[in-house]
Amino acid sequence: MLRTHIFKSRFWKTAATTASAAALSLILTTGYASADAQFRKWVSSFRPVALQNGIAPATFDRAFAGVNAIDPEVLQKARYQPEFTSPVWEYIDNRVNEHSIGTGQAMARKWGKALNAIEKQYGVDKNVLLAIWSMETGYGEMMQRPDVMRDAIRSLATLAYADQRRAKYARTQLISAMKILQTGDIDRGHLSGSWAGAMGHTQFIPTSYQAYAVDFDGNGKRDIWNSVPDALATAANLLRKNGWEPGRTWGYEVVLPASGKFPSGSLSIAEWRRLGLVRANGRPFPSDAEKATLKVMDGRSGPAFLMTKNFFVIKRYNNADKYALGVGLLADRVAGYQGLVQDWNRPFTPISMKEREELQTHLRALGYYDGNIDGKIGSSSRKAIEAFQQRNGLSPDGHPSKEVLSVLRRR
Incomplete structure (x- = not known):
């Protein structure tokens, strides 16, 4: 942007x-x-x-x-920019999880009046605004971190x-x-x-x-540092001015047919259906006329998506497919919709956010890790996991797996 x-x-x-x-x-x-x-x-x-x-x-x-x-x-x-260096499953796991979903729903209740007013004025889905807030500063939590x-x-x-x-x-x-x-x-x-x-x-x-920037709370200042309504309305204003389509989604998870090649450009939903694509949740598409682009970020056996115009509008905020996908997936979960039907092709057995915090706690107690206990697996956590694996006869891949956590629990 x-x-x-x-x-x-x-x-x-x-x-x-x-x-x-x-x-x-x-x-x-x-x-x-x-x-x-x-x-x-x-x-x-x-x-x-x-x-x-x-x-x-x-x-x-x-x-x-x-x-x-x-x-x-x-x-x-x-x-270091994680949008361009992290595997897609790691990037999404760190941003769409039980903590970010639960906090987003709590913030939806706390700021409901302002969110409804912003959505009405700008036509932007309030759950997308909450997801952006989460992705950017953890609902303001990072604003307090020097x-x-x-x-x-x-x-x-x-x-x-x-x-x-x-x-x-x-x-x-x-x-x-x-x-x-x-x-x-x-x-x-x-x-x-x-x-x-x-x-x-x-x-x-x-x-x-x-x-x-806008002064949504009416105090005479466009204060995105201290006023949550100003900050969320400013995000909504950016999306609206860059072509956000009210009442439409950012995209659909789809199932690809067993074989076939697909065009890289934008086609109508009707054209994608004729090529054999269906929604992963089994529901019909709302509109055959809507245009969409196919995105497959984790191989043919991973989740696939038809991205609508709003996905690309989100990219005006941060021009990375992973970022826009993270916003869309988190917005849906905060709104109460189900998660992915097809999971990512992680090369390990995944663990929950709470279990990843436990993993970090064990690594810290053993002297491998000195970072934040936040369940987010970045370079410091990966290096700590890899060092632990090397010293305990495990394959040093640095992944936060159930297998590594099981060994840590026995230490």
Whole structure:
């Protein structure tokens, strides 16, 4: 969903990209201390560029007060994006589970009045909004975690200075973040975001905030950091403006015929039915005229889906098939619908979210793991499982399997 603004100085683009490459090289060769001194020079050189793009001198000085060093964790996090590196079953298991479903249903009750009003105004399914909220910040839980939420100005300045791939993006977002500060929608102390500068409960990058943020609670501020109604309405506004079709689903789980090849483009449901595709739950499709695209993410024996336009609208939020699928599947479960008919082709026997928390607890007690006990299996958990497997005569695949948990329970 990234929107960018064009800087006025073409020379600055070239110079800043060269500077970011040199900065990363400096970090690798001389360490962060030397880089920080160069970073402060970069901040000074960025000031006139910000002023040329509408930032008041007082706003720039307020934004960068105390920002004297890069954030090394931002550069570390920039190297890993689970939407593109995790197997689909791992990505979905970490995001669509008994905890995210149950919490989503509790949030649906807690924020029911606001959700119904947002759905009525924007035409976007309230369960999809809850799923996005879950995917982005765990229904706001991650907003309280300093290891996740960071100073947005420092994060973006770090990327602008030291990450060559993201330098242009980060400079654009940095200007926009200062414009948000300048409008007074949020104060400097609460201008927080992810490592990439995505902000608030529903994680909007600054340019997208400027394009879509709304004041739904009517207090005069578009506050996606502290107002859940503002954050959810902002997400709904993005989806609506990008073509969300009210009253329609994101897609259907389907069963493929035993053989045959299928086109990669969009066909009508009637055309897909003629090719032998049927809904996995046995129900009829609501409309033969609706257009859909086939997505098979785990081989022919795994779950298959016909994705409608709304799936691709969700991708305007995060341009990854796994993300949009996770939103759709979680939204359906929060709404009370059944899960997948055909499970993923996991190379192990899966365990529940609560059992994965137990697995992490055992690994921590044995000294293999020092991360959060949250049931989410990321790189730290996989490395801990693999180390345990290696030392106990098991195949070191790093999977959170029932077999590994059984051995851990006996330790």
